[in-house]
Amino acid sequence: MQKITPFLWFDREAEQAAAFYTSVFERSKIVDVMHYGEAGPREKGSVMSVTFELDGQTFIALNGGPNPQMAFSPAISFFIHCRTQAEVDALWDKLGEGGERLQCGWLRDRFGVTWQVVPTVLGEMLRDQDRERSARVMHAMMQMCKLDIAQLQRAYDGETA
Incomplete structure (x- = not known):
């Protein structure tokens, strides 16, 4: 496991972004998709985060919601x-x-x-x-x-x- 992983905050586009990036770079894949549960804060079953690799580099994308401080x-x-x-x-x-x-x-x-x-x-x-x-x-x-x-x-x- 790499020691440092880039973590990207999206409103609701984490899954679409990860799919797009893995289509652009060779040797790339979606590794894991986590969903929100009962505790929220998003709708139960909606995508919370996506772990993906781009040419061997691991990234995590979060659907954290709109937040101007996280742009x-x-x-x-x-x-x-x-x-x-x-x-x-x-x-x-x-x-x-x-x-x-x-x-x-x-x-x-x-x-x-x-x-x-x-x-x-x-x-x-x-x-x-x-x-x-x-x-x-x-x-x-x-x-x-x-x-x-x-x-x-x-x-x-x-x-x-």
């Missing part, structure tokens, strides 16, 4: 390491459907959860010892919504558009 915020996001542009494109399209696409590889999905869809090569480029190269990559990234490896590579190589 999702971009201050907490899930960073997805992508090896290829095809992976970036697929995850960007699937997670962004019905949500909001933000800057620099960030998006908010239809449930309000924020994700960063990032090619692993970006970190390598930004850590380059040549400060001019890494600055060009940072500048290029800041102009993008969905991150484009080919455009980042051109910036890294000093090619102008």
